[in-house]
Amino acid sequence: MPPQPPRPALDLLVVGGLTVDRFADGSTAPGGSVLYAARAAAAVVRRVGAVVSAGSEPEAEAGLRELRALKFLHVERVARSISFAHAGDGARRLVFGASGGRFSAPQAPAAAAV
Numbered sequence: 001m002p003p004q005p006p007r008p009a010l011d012l013l014v015v016g017g018l019t020v021d022r023f024a025d026g027s028t029a030p031g032g033s034v035l036y037a038a039r040a041a042a043a044v045v046r047r048v049g050a051v052v053s054a055g056s057e058p059e060a061e062a063g064l065r066e067l068r069a070l071k072f073l074h075v076e077r078v079a080r081s082i083s084f085a086h087a088g089d090g091a092r093r094l095v096f097g098a099s100g101g102r103f104s105a106p107q108a109p110a111a112a113a114v
Contacts, residue, residue, distance in 0.1 A: 008047075008049060008071060008072045009047065010047045010048065010049040010071060010072055011045045011046060011047045011048065012041050012045050012047070012048050012049070013048075013049045013050070013051065013072070014033075014034050014037045014038050014041070014048070014049070014050045014051075015034065015050070015051045015052075016032055016033050016034030016037075016052060016053075017032055017034065017052060017053040017054070017078075017081065017082045018030055018031070018032045018034065018035060018052050018053070018054040018055075018059075018060045018063040018064070018081050018082070019031040019032035019035075019081055019082045019083060019084055020055075020057050020059040020060060020081045020082070020083040020084075020097075021059070021083075021084055021086060022083065022084065022085045022086065022097065023085075023086050024086065024087065028059050029059060029062075030059045030060060030062045030063030030066070031059075031063075031084070032052075032063070032082065034050055034052050034067075035063050035066070035067065038050050038066075038067055038070060039066075042069070042070065046071075047071045048070050048071060048072075049070055049071050049072030049073065049074075050067050050070055050072070050073050050074070051073075051074045051076070052064070052067065052073070052074070052075055052076070053075075053076045053077075053078045053081075053082075054075055054076075054077065054078065054081055055077070055078055055079060055080040055081035056077070057080070057081055059081070060081045078102075082097075082099060083097035084097055085097055
């Protein structure tokens with residue numbers, strides 16, 4: 001068996017799916033808890049990494065471009081990203097649009113404290 005590359009040392013590893021968020025005005029944006037958590041953590045923690053599932057939609061690609069600034073990024077490609085429509089008059093309500101499909105995170109891709 002070939003030697004395994006060293007695992008990056010991280011303070012925080014976030015795992016999840018990028019989403020395509022659709023708004024009432026017709027606009028779209030990358031989203032998902034993995035993106036929001038990575039943004040928040042990167043502002044206060046030095047070594048942040050992410051394991052994400054993402055389709056090839058322009059919004060998912062925009063989210064991945066942002067996540068590439070992290071210390072570590074592993075992308076599992078899926079047929080399409082999870083999608084949500086933001087609905088409601090005043091109160092925020094998410095309407096599930098589509099599943100991203102099955103997601104299998106790699107085993108121990110990084111050495112993370114959290």
